[in-house]
Amino acid sequence: MKTRITILGSTGSIGVNTLDVVARHRDRFEVVALSASTRVDLMVTQCAQFKPEFAVMASDAHAGALEQRLRAEGLPTRVLRGADALDRIASDPGVDAVMAAIVGAAGLSPCIAAARAGKRLLLANKEALVVGAEFFLEAVRAGGATLLPIDSEHSAVFQSLPDDRQAWDARVDKIILTASGGPFRERAVATLRDVTPEQAVAHPNWVMGRKISVDSATMMNKALEVIEARYLFGLPPSRIEVVIHPQSVIHSMVQYRDGSVVAQLGTPDMRVPIAYGLSWPERIESGASRLDFSRMADMRFESFDSGDHRARYPGLALAWDALAATPGTTAVLNAANEVAVAAFLDRRIRFDQIHAVNVETLARVSGTRPATLEQILALDRQARDCAQSLVQSMGA
Numbered sequence: 001m002k003t004r005i006t007i008l009g010s011t012g013s014i015g016v017n018t019l020d021v022v023a024r025h026r027d028r029f030e031v032v033a034l035s036a037s038t039r040v041d042l043m044v045t046q047c048a049q050f051k052p053e054f055a056v057m058a059s060d061a062h063a064g065a066l067e068q069r070l071r072a073e074g075l076p077t078r079v080l081r082g083a084d085a086l087d088r089i090a091s092d093p094g095v096d097a098v099m100a101a102i103v104g105a106a107g108l109s110p111c112i113a114a115a116r117a118g119k120r121l122l123l124a125n126k127e128a129l130v131v132g133a134e135f136f137l138e139a140v141r142a143g144g145a146t147l148l149p150i151d152s153e154h155s156a157v158f159q160s161l162p163d164d165r166q167a168w169d170a171r172v173d174k175i176i177l178t179a180s181g182g183p184f185r186e187r188a189v190a191t192l193r194d195v196t197p198e199q200a201v202a203h204p205n206w207v208m209g210r211k212i213s214v215d216s217a218t219m220m221n222k223a224l225e226v227i228e229a230r231y232l233f234g235l236p237p238s239r240i241e242v243v244i245h246p247q248s249v250i251h252s253m254v255q256y257r258d259g260s261v262v263a264q265l266g267t268p269d270m271r272v273p274i275a276y277g278l279s280w281p282e283r284i285e286s287g288a289s290r291l292d293f294s295r296m297a298d299m300r301f302e303s304f305d306s307g308d309h310r311a312r313y314p315g316l317a318l319a320w321d322a323l324a325a326t327p328g329t330t331a332v333l334n335a336a337n338e339v340a341v342a343a344f345l346d347r348r349i350r351f352d353q354i355h356a357v358n359v360e361t362l363a364r365v366s367g368t369r370p371a372t373l374e375q376i377l378a379l380d381r382q383a384r385d386c387a388q389s390l391v392q393s394m395g396a
């Protein structure tokens with residue numbers, strides 16, 4: 001029996017890598033549905049290659065354009081539109097597995113729909129967990145879904161942990177997430193205010209979407225990953241640590257009670273964690289090149305307390321601050337950061353102002369513990385409004 005898959009965000013970096021792995025195993029996987037926001041051309045190509053039953057576009061205009069193109073090419077894929085359609089393809093009874101590869105909080109609703117429907121849920125969309133962890137994890141429990149991490153660090157931790165979840169807390173001392181340090185690890189801190197969007201998205205080790213690339217440069221990506229790790233693995237934030245490892249060969253580690261450290265290594269290629277998520281507990285070919293140990297003489301590690309890294313990456317500490325505050329604060333942080341990164345990419349604020357927007361939004365938007373998903377989404381909107389007005393008042 002083939003595994004029937006929906007890919008949310010199929011035209012993005014993770015989506016394209018997922019289809020690359022799927023294409024190597026057409027005997028194991030069948031694509032039921034794809035989704036994208038705006039890239040009609042690439043969606044037509046993907047529909048021609050994978051013949052999905054459904055393709056979802058975010059807007060009417062893009063859905064209309066896709067429908068015309070598919071008809072012209074004689075392709076039978078049905079085009080759906082809008083956010084409700086994402087929930088539908090994530091929870092379709094004919095689907096076994098869902099790759100969640102939309103960027104940002106927009107991916108939360110289909111993640112919850114897939115979780116409630118008991119799917120095998122491959123989570124790349126870390127923001128969904130950061131925004132709605134409590135409701136997301138409750139949906140996973142209620143639906144009996146299998147949640148598998150795709151983020152390379154979390155896949156590495158998952159691969160380094162014992163199979164028996166009940167043993168995690170007792171046996172594990174701490175989780176150590178690695179961070180490459182991004183493109184500005186050696187740049188003078190005083191010049192970070194002059195960073196351009198082009199410089200910020202040029203990551204030294206990974207080719208990724210624009211938003212996560214900027215997050216890697218500010219280290220907000222690692223802050224989101226600390227929050228993601230806290231919820232995926234259930235250890236308290238004080239037992240999650242971050243170490244800079246510029247080569248991105250060790251993808252993360254688990255330190256056990258006896259002092260042993262178990263790590264997962266590999267070339268920096270997202271097809272490895274994607275293939276693991278698709279095949280777990282088995283292993284399948286990913287297409288990634290193999291590590292060449294003869295060329296790995298230079299494996300380096302830096303602490304965040306060394307040099308001026310605390311000043312270079314002020315956003316990292318916000319993860320522990322937000323986790324210690326009222327539940328819902330991680331959603332505020334994520335919303336502020338999404339607005340700030342978009343404004344930076346539009347050249348409306350400077351690179352160093354991303355952190356200023358995040359800190360100020362956290363100071364201004366707080367409240368009581370959200371009791372429902374609707375209240376979380378309201379908090380997300382409130383934080384976005386606040387961050388937008390801060391962006392306007394800053395003006396680059």
Ligand code: NAD
Pocket residue numbers: 008009010011012013014015035036037038039058100101102103104106124125126127150151152206207208209210211212270
């Ligand atoms: P990307 O920008 O390349 O792709 C995003 C995808 O989501 C696209 O298909 C786009 O059409 C779709 N999308 C965007 N906004 C949408 C909306 N409002 N509604 C519906 N669809 C929308 O991003 P990416 O780099 O592939 O990252 C995707 C997710 O995976 C992010 O959460 C990111 O943090 C995470 N992730 C990515 C990598 C990586 O190597 N790229 C690694 C780890 C985790």
Ligand code: MG
Pocket residue numbers: 151152153225
């Ligand atoms: Mg990562």
